[in-house]
Amino acid sequence: MTQNRQRVTIAVDAMGGDYAPHEIVKGSIQATRDIGGEKIEIVLVGVENEIHKEMAKYDTTGLPIRVENADEVIRDGESPVLALRQKNNASILQAMQLVKEGEVDAVVSMGSTGTVLVSAIQVLGTLAGIKRPSVGAILNGLAPNTVIFDLGTNVDCKPRDLLNFATIGCIVARKIMHIEKPSVAILSNGAEEGKGNKLAKDTYSLFKGNSFNFIGNVEGNDIPTGKANVIVCDGFVGNVLVKYSEGLGDVLIGKVGKYLEGKLSQEQVDNICSNLYAMTHVADMNGGGMIYGVDGLVWIGHGRSKASQLVESIQQVKHAVNANVAQEIKIELGRLQNQNNT
Amino acid sequence: MTQNRQRVTIAVDAMGGDYAPHEIVKGSIQATRDIGGEKIEIVLVGVENEIHKEMAKYDTTGLPIRVENADEVIRDGESPVLALRQKNNASILQAMQLVKEGEVDAVVSMGSTGTVLVSAIQVLGTLAGIKRPSVGAILNGLAPNTVIFDLGTNVDCKPRDLLNFATIGCIVARKIMHIEKPSVAILSNGAEEGKGNKLAKDTYSLFKGNSFNFIGNVEGNDIPTGKANVIVCDGFVGNVLVKYSEGLGDVLIGKVGKYLEGKLSQEQVDNICSNLYAMTHVADMNGGGMIYGVDGLVWIGHGRSKASQLVESIQQVKHAVNANVAQEIKIELGRLQNQNNT
DSSP states (O other): OGGGOSOEEEEEETTOSTTTTHHHHHHHHHHHHHHOTTTEEEEEEEOHHHHHHHHTTSOOTTOOEEEEEOOBOOOTTSOHHHHHHHOTTBHHHHHHHHHHTTSSSEEEEOSOHHHHHHHHHHHHOBOTTOSSOEEOEEETTTEEEEEEEOSSSOOSOOHHHHHHHHHHHHHHHHHTSOOSSOEEEEEOSSSSTTOSOHHHHHHHHHHHTSSSEEEEEEOGGGTTTTOOSEEEOOHHHHHHHHHHHHHHHHHHHHHHHHHHBTTBOHHHHHHHHHHHHHHHOTTTTTSEEEEESBSSEEEEEOTTOOHHHHHHHHHHHHHHHHTTHHHHHHHHHHHHHHHHHO | OGGGOSOEEEEEETTOSTTTTHHHHHHHHHHHHHHOTTTEEEEEEEOHHHHHHHHTTSOOTTOSEEEEEOOBOOOTTSOHHHHHHHOTTBHHHHHHHHHHTTSSSEEEEOSOHHHHHHHHHHHHOBOTTOSSOEEOEEETTTEEEEEEEOSSSOOSOOHHHHHHHHHHHHHHHHHTSOOSSOEEEEEOSSSSTTOSOHHHHHHHHHHHTSSSEEEEEEOGGGTTTTOOSEEEOOHHHHHHHHHHHHHHHHHHHHHHHHHHBTTBOHHHHHHHHHHHHHHHOTTTTTSEEEEESBSSEEEEEOTTOOHHHHHHHHHHHHHHHHTTHHHHHHHHHHHHHHHHHO
16 A cells, blocks of 8 residues: 555645644644655645745745645634634635545644534545544553543444444554554443443443454453553543543642652653653643544644644654555445445 | 440441451451540451450450351352342341341441442342442542542433432531532533533533532543542443553552662652552542442441451541431432422
8 A cells, every 4th residue: 555655645734723823834844854755745724825924934945835725714712613614714624625625635733623523524524324523542651552432522322333433443453553453342340241331231242243353341440551452432431531541640740740859860750750641641642633434534633732743743644644544444434334234 | 416426336247358357356356445445336247256266366355346146158259149148147247237226336348349239238228219329439649628429339320310429429528528518510521511421411400400519510630639529420430430540550650660769769669659559549548438328337348458457447437427427318318309209
């Protein structure tokens, strides 16, 4: 697959994020320099004159960057649905449109999650059997061979939703994490079959008939040890878990940092605190995440991303494009839907 | 209330726990010495000659300890329901019977959670509106002014169950934690009203009409900071959360301990690791917990408890008896049930 691709083209929403457009333009320029112009091309989507003003600060001669004008901007705090209805020429909508028309391979935005999600659904559409796109995370910094779905976009899930998460998770594990035969588990409140709430129990029955490597239930304490490669749960649980972890991490870092002050060098204290951060801020360590379940590749980065995080995000997206992740997910979900209908 | 009580009498299941009966007998003797015989009396329930053999190792002259024979023992790993049906004279059943007959004020057992729960339901019965007793935890070591319900005995909850948890939680916060007007929150995946899964949203509506100090939703990251005194959630979520926290703590302690080795004194390393333990093993820090929702005061301690943990448990139970917790919960749940029926 990789061999067939000449160059990955990525649309970057120049107007999305706390530091847009300056850090977004800066990061895009940096990415084309770092990755190399023969491998990547970037389309900056947004208010043309603002982007050009930023670009003028750098020497961009020969860099594979072009600008697509989109003269409306959706600000933080606007209602996504309302804003997208009123602003047809918003940068995020135009960027999605480029994916839909096959002009680019993927979109990267540091805009608000709600706006990116809604515009992806609106322009690209959801895949077979998907009600809402899903956000998952590879637990880098804690259990790097584990990905957990869903982290909050889907609540009140049915077993069929968890089957979608498992399907997507397996492709992510194979294609991105390079795990040949990923193990899949259901997060539950007991390890044995028959333990769990209604959703976990019904999902257990459904998973038993499937072809992936289902290893049963895992409990909360099995997450940090990476007992399974793909862990599925209702997005309500995933969201509470990830946020609890972050809050706990912040409290721990504060207390440990204070305790160690004066006992170790500042560098050593910083080192230990950033380790604690990495292990507790599980969803944060990727600088953002892909939304899965729409017909195209879309990356939502953290709003507070600066140039270097954008470069990191672009690299991850390029990797996903080369690995053909979006196409594989579309095929697999289509196959599931057909099985379901017959 | 406290003035009215002459002496608190507690039945201790002498046969329950990994170190029964020797550590249980030892701890009971120690508790009467520590607390003082005018304030406490202990009834050791179990196989008489085994208990007396253990007691003979100590000078128990004048100590307020008596023995009630119960010649059957339920071993770890037995099915609670089956074992309790076959062993009518099991120590845990006899101990519950003493509560029911008003001969003692409370039961303490280090036996298996399942067995203690089932025997409490069987002998004491559940209170008005309660389907299954609830287990909660005061987050000592992390957020000591916060109690969280339910931690796993109730899954697939209805809003009414969460109302019971809130009611019980408020009494625990007032009577045990001495918080005059405890704040109550629903654990959700968003702070605003209207955010949440179906259970959280429906519970929000139900709580708005109630007289307690309802402050709305809290998110996972608000737990470690103690944003509310009483946090309610489905037991599935509570269980996953508490176990995740423990697993995460173990991983963190391992990594931090290793990193600090040789950089700090062993005492300093141990100190920091036990702090990390206390902050992540949130349910563990109380040495066990009360089961709420049965008609009587019942404490389940950790199976691995030794004499000193038993003393600690007995002290907490004595405190709960003096504070009239069981009686208050019975009255409040009865009142709720009446409101519900009218």
